[in-house]
Amino acid sequence: MAQQAYVTGTDNGDSGPERQAPGLRRLKDRLNGFAAGWRGDPRIWRRGVVVAVLAVVLALVMLLHAQIPNRIGNLGSLTETFLPWLGLFVPVLLLVALLRRSATALIAVLIPAIVWLNLFGGQLTDKTGGGGDLTVATHNVNADNADPSGTARDVAASGADVVALEELTASAVPTYEKALASTYRYHSVQGTVGLWxxxxxxxxxxxxIELGWIRAMRATVRTPAGQVAVYVAHLPSVRVKMEAGFTARQRDKSANALGEAIAHEPIGKVVLLGDLNGTMNDRALNAVTAQMRSTQGASGSGMGFSWPASFPMARIDQIMVKGIEPVSSWTLPETGSDHLPVAARVRVDTSTS
Known part of the structure; x- marks a missing residue:
């Protein structure tokens, strides 16, 4: 005897099978079986203690990163440089908690997830705005750049009104000057940094910046919206030494000197462009970051990582402002350098905002 299929009316008047689609039914059965297995397991709260402890430790590292000492190999600054990447451990711990069938671990994993979202969740949204009256860009062009002329053309194509370049060599400066001359009427090179x-x-x-040679400069740019003090800086890079680990003593000293110079700047509207060899989270840059805003953090989309160019993992190339409103911030396409150029649109005349 043939099996009779019962049908019911649907919202649009058609008839459809009463039973669920086989795929959905199988998924529902599996979920019910999974949940039933957990409910019937008396050890779900006792298993996964190690995973739970690791989750809490991860949360504490992210939450209390400023308390990690720098006395041993500058471990604190190293952690802060790559702090956003610690979030990758959250899904790993979540997967282990599920495989271990541990309710304790699952709840514990929520802690670092919440901490990471509190620290970096805002950077996952697009804060880009419109308007602005000045576009600026900065690029560490790399002293070993094999195509300085092409790099200069790429940066000029960004449409920036003001461009800062770092890691300029004496032999490459004429090439940059020639390539940028048609776009930028005014420029100055001081040591290994320049402003167009x-x-x-x-x-x-x-x-x-207490290095013994010139790697920072300032200039007043007379924009149509008003005068802006523009600083260009290339702070010393961090080093890894066998006897000291990750060390950045000279970078930290130069950052303090740069922060002191900006603090005494008589013009109220300031833009800082450069390779600071540190992220906004790095405590070593506090002398600078405490008095300025990151355009990426205030008006960018995503993390805006700029280094290394082949696989960006940190934003050490910075655009910061004081007395100026950031409107948008972004990274530019890769050039012949090991850094990505970064750019920002800002509003100098804040009375119109």
């Missing part, structure tokens, strides 16, 4: 502008530059001078 569509608007007049005055008050150009090197900034002493």
């Amino acid at each position: 502008s569509k608007y007049p530059l005055t008050g150009v001078q090197p900034v002493n």
